[in-house]
Every structure is written in structure tokens, then in C-alpha cells.
Amino acid sequence: MKPLPPTLTVTAPPHAHCGKTVKGRMRAILIAMMPAALLAVHHFGMDALRVMCLGAAAAVVAEFLCDQIMERRSQVDDLHAFTVGLTFSFLLPASAPWWMVVFGSAVSIIMGKMIFGGLGGSPLCAPLVGWAVCSLSWPAHMDINASMLTSELNYPLSQLKHFGVEAIKGYDLDSLMVGRQLGGLGAVQTGALFIGGLFLAIRKHIKVGVSVGMLAGVLLTAGLFRMADPAQYASPMFHLLTGSVIFGAFFLATDPSSSPMRKIPAALFGLTAGVLVIIIRVYGVYPDGTPYAILLANLAAPLLDRIKPKPFGKKAAGRTLT
Amino acid sequence: MKLFESIVREGPLKVLPAPQVVRVPMSCHRPEVQCGQDVARGVHIGGGRYAPISGTITEVHPYYICITAGKEVQPVPKDLSGLRGDALRQVLGELGAKLPQGPTDTLIINGVDPEPGVTAFTHMLTEFGSVLSLGLETARKIYNPAKCVLAVEQGRPNSLNGCDPVHIKEGYPNGLNPLVVAAVTGKEAPEDTVVLSVGTLFELGRIMETGLPCVDVVLTANERNFVVTVGTPADTVLSEAGLSVRDGDTLVLGGHMRGEAAHSPQQGVDKNTYGLFVIRKGEYPAVIDAPCIGCGECIQVCPARIDPSTISGYAEFRMYEKCADHDIDACMECGMCGFFCISRRPLLQYIRLAKQHLAFAAQCELEPQREG
């Protein structure tokens, strides 16, 4: 008997691929978050580890349950839920109660991702949805100052808000960079996050325009305020290295589905978020404006996406009303 | 696979003898021959395809016509001397070379290899100078151009008599016809410009030499270039090139970015097949029916500057008219979007689907949204 001819796989072109996958990208993001996570454990002890584990686990379980309810094949193995959970816990104080971590993480997944149809559908950055719900519902537990009682570290942004520039004289930038400050347990590890962010940018895993735009927005706006009155406003570098600016610029604002896709809109989006951070910090009631600034910029993303070049060989872009 | 590698191959091409059995690929065409009929080489067998060998038709399949070699029948060549302009173009069309209408101002010969890994075009330029010159002369007779340009990749010394060489930035997709035109003329989609690939010139040259339809094609397989008869089963070329296919592999006729996946190793090569590649099972992440995550990779690599993610989303939900609103017609089907999509969406497939529906709707004036 003649052997059967081999059965071929028939697919549409292109038959080759660059090799980047969603799972690979999530893995890279997790690697980029690792140094900050380690530093968080170093500074805040087992409490931080507890919050991170709870957050990640709750997100994965929540997504799995949603998939069951929605009767579809679960894709938790793409690590996105895990990343969202960990990102959410990075924004919490290490003292956050367990039920709030679990609730907020689940809300991030349910309201920030699954309700829009899963990965890629959300117009908002998922972890920030959970953060916003928690900070509106339990301001006392989300309050960074509450965790101050058990730590020798301070929350620089709250001191700036309530006691003015004089109060933050004691901070030098080096210690801010290694995370010797209070705030979201992972988000304040600014130096480590910056290295992680650079890694993602070099590996082309994030929209670099967003990060550069946001950092530029923060520096420029804070610089303008500083120039206007150095006695009243903190320096741009202080703003850059406190709260979750670095974390936001590299890990939150770059969320693919909630940021614009083209280069110029992406840079404008980042710039908007950066400017809003400082405006909220200066005029708002929140010491750290980053999460809300990014959420607000998310709302502007579809508008910014309208800025587009002419298609090849055409006089003008087609009728694009939706 | 690298998109930007630049390979030079030299030395004579290997000419494969005409096989005993050919399968001439056909689709959507009414065959003009029947099973058991004897045909001479060069006879029209339907759909603009010609018998590449003399023999007997042994199978008429919706996708191919199989001919088994028989007694050599001397075909009757057409007399092409003395023809010019559109008359020549029409006669060539009857011999299988479909050419765009002329006359034109600028004639561009695209000598850039069509896809990464394919070296057949540049190799033809060095080895088949006389055939190509004849082809060029013919094209000149048809188009009567004021200016003739040969586009080659940067750093290549190739030339063709009477053509000004223009160097094209290396790397895919810079060698595609629309982009070459833009690079040569400085205008996107200008009028009064005709582009012919080196493959087409080769066909013209061969037709002029013999007065018969061209039955040869030059293709790259396993880093070597071959001259093969149209309809030669792919596995004949593969074994000659030292390649083999296993269960689950993809056999590509053409190139990685735009080629067609063969349904069987016996499938015959077409007259525009410039490469033959085997892609191992699992070599690249598999295409999946995944949603777009909005990463923007596809938009940033698209040479047409359109938005493949949005267009594919609309195509997915059969909203083809929306695809037209998003300038789907500017797409040059280069495949870059699908190559870079991190969700591994079949972007080009969606785009082709939408284009086909739009063309169909324009033809029949059907409501594209409802039909489908």
C-alpha cells in the first residue's frame, strides 16, 4: 500500500508571524513588574505580599467565573487577568483589608473587562475601575495615611497637599526613587518601575508615545507651576517620583484597548493624562491625581483616535463617522 | 522569518524538465476541454490558462485540470511581428499575458523581489537578460513610454538596457508595486504610469520568442531558483529542492506574506508562483479567532495608512459598508498587519472577505449589509 500523502494545513496569508503573542506580552509585563514587587515586599513586609497574592488570585477567579456564566471558553491562561489583579494591588496601601482587595480586584475584572466583552473591549483601564470603586466606597481603607500608623515611612503627596511645600523638604529624590515613601504599595517603587518600563519600551511591548507624553505632561505642567511660584509648588521631579506617575505612565495609561492606537494620538493622550495629574494634585481633593487623570484621558481616547493621516493614494480620509 | 534580509543568488538557474503529469490550477472558470481529449501545447483550456504540455486531459476538477503527457504535437505559433500598441496588447492577452491599458508616460519595471526569501526576480535579471530585453522591447512597443525605469533594491547593480535604474529601500513591503511607483514618481497612485514586474517581462519575452503562451515560471525553493513548467506538482519541485512536507505543515505557493496555501502536495504551481515554501507545524503561533486588543501594531506597519483593526472588526460583523468608509480600498494586501497582530487575528483574510463582498455588492447592487 502506498503511504498516504501528508495532510497539509491550509490557512490564509500571511503564513509567517512576528512571534509576539498576548500571553508573551503579559509575561513581559509581569517580568517588568517583578523588581517593584520585590521592593514592595522589602519595604512593607508580608503585608504587601498578602495584598498582591490576594489581588492576583481574585482577578483570575473572577474572570474564570465570568467565563463560566457567559458560557465561553476561558482564556485566563493568557495571564491578562493575573496582570490586572497584580496591577490593581500595586495601587493599594499595604494595609488594605483582605475583603477590599478581593472585591476591588474582582470589580476590576468584571466592570473593567468582562462587561465589555473581555480582553480588548474595555474603553477604560481595568485596574483603575476597581481602584475608583474602592476609593469612593471605602475612602478610609484606601487612605494611604491610615497605613502610616504602622510604618516609619511617610506619604509625601498628602503632606504636600495638607502642609505645603515646606513639609516635603525632607525628601531627597534618591530615597523617593528606591521607594522610601508611602503610597500604593507597588506604585511608589518608582525607580524599579522605571527600569521595568524601559524594558517594556525597548522590547516594544507598550505604546512608547503614551509613556513619553505622560511623563512630559507631568514635567511640563509641574514646571510651569514651579516657575510661577517656587514657594507654593513642588518641583517637577518631586511630582514625577511620588504617587503613581511612573507606574501610570508605563503600566496603566499604556493599556492597549483604552488608549489611542496611532502614534500622534497616543502622545496627545499621554500628554492629556500628564497635565491632568498635576492639575488634580494642585487643585483637586485627591493627593495623587494619577488614577483619575488616566481615567479621564481614557474617555478622550476615541476622540483622539480620529486624528489620522490620509490613506495611501487618496486626497482625504473616507467618511468615518463612527 | 526576517522581513528585511537581502539575499543575492548567482549562477545559472536549474531548469526542471517538463513533468509527465501537470495540474494547471483553475478557479471559477468554465473549462473548455473534456476528459480524454488530446491537446497540443499552448491550447487554451479555459480561464486564460493554456496547456503547458502536449497530452491527454485526464481530469477536470473545479480547481485544476490535469494533463498527462502524450505524443508531442507541434503547436502552431502566432505571428506577432509587425504588431504595435493596443493590437499587440490584445494578441498578447489572447496568449495569456494580461496587461494594463496603454499608452503611458512612465513605464516602471519592478525588479525588486516580491517577498522576503524570494530571489527569483533579481536572479532573472542577471541570468535572463536577453529574454527580459525582448520583453522590455515588447512593452515599449505597447506603451510607447517617454521614460523607462528599472526599480531594484538598494545596492544591486542590475540593469536592463535603456532603463534608468532607481533604487528602492530594502525590506518588505517597499518592493510592492504601489510603493515602488510612489518611490519612483514621488506621487502616490499617479496616472499615466504602468508597472510591470520582471516576471511579466519574462512572460512577454518568452511569448515573443516562441509565438506561444509562456509555460515556464521561475521560482525560489529552499534558497535555490528553478525554472519549472506551469502545473508541475509542488512535490516534484520540493523533492528537487530537497524539501519535504510532513503532516500538519503548510505548503505555500508564493511567499510567506501573500502566498496561497496548497491543499495537497500534488497541487500544480501557477504561472505567477514565485516561490515555494514549507512552513513547519507550530513554527509560528496559530491563527485564532481572537478579538483585537487594540495594541495598534497593525496600524503602525500598514503602508496604506489605514486601520486594519477597525476594518477587520467591521468585516467580522458583516458591516462591509463601514469597511468602505474606513478606506479598505487603499489596502494593497501586503499582509503586514497580520504578520504583526499580537492577537493573531486573520486580518488579511477579513479584509479580502470584505473587499470581495463589496465588489460583489457593487456588481449586483445588492444590499451588502443584509447579504452575506
Ligand code: SF4
Ligand atoms: S494588508 Fe494590512 S497592512 Fe497591508 S495594506 Fe492592507 S491593511 Fe495595510
Ligand code: SF4
Ligand atoms: S495588531 Fe491585532 S490586536 Fe493589535 S490593534 Fe491590530 S488587530 Fe488589534
